């Protein structure tokens with residue numbers, strides 16, 4: 807996903823504006839897959855499912871995703887079942903709720919880092935994923951800025967200003983919090 811942006815950035819503002827009007831109201835806002843990805847990563851509060859009401863298939867798929875456990879819940883469950891008991895706040899949390907940093911969970915993760923090399927690799931892989939999504943957001947907003955400047959988005963948002971507000975949103979806050987605890 808990040809690699810695609812290099813190609814888009816070969817397009818000058820004039821080239822993009824030569825066909826932008828044909829996009830009409832089409833926009834990245836219509837990507838149900840992107841919202842599904844956000845649901846899986848536990849950040850379902852970034853959008854309103856009502857946006858997808860026009861298409862029953864997409865809407866129902868999204869609602870199902872919102873109800874389902876997230877990648878973080880799977881991770882917590884995995885640690886819990888493999889010798890790293892997690893607090894109840896983490897094992898029985900509402901998957902729809904936004905993830906908040908949890909000191910008790912962080913203590914388990916710090917211990918896993920110190921004593922279990924397999925889990926250490928898993929934690930690093932999840933951190934890579936979190937960082938990669940933030941990297942995509944940054945590359946996308948910079949590409950947008952160099953192509954359309956401060957124009958509004960075709961989806962009706964303020965454009966660059968809106969996208970800047972989505973930067974640095976962490977999916978797994980506990981994995982970032984432990985970095986200062988070693």
Ligand code: HEM
Pocket residue numbers: 810811814822832833834835837840946949950953954958959960961962963964965966968969972
């Ligand atoms: C590989 C190509 C692209 C993909 C996969 C993509 C994907 C997305 C996604 C998923 C969003 C929603 C982000 C969020 O709400 O956090 C978004 C929004 C947006 N994108 Fe893109 N995008 C692409 C190319 C472009 C281009 C070429 C432009 C303009 C030069 C652009 C301008 C915008 C704007 C302004 C928004 C904010 C929503 C709006 O008002 O339309 N994107 N895009």
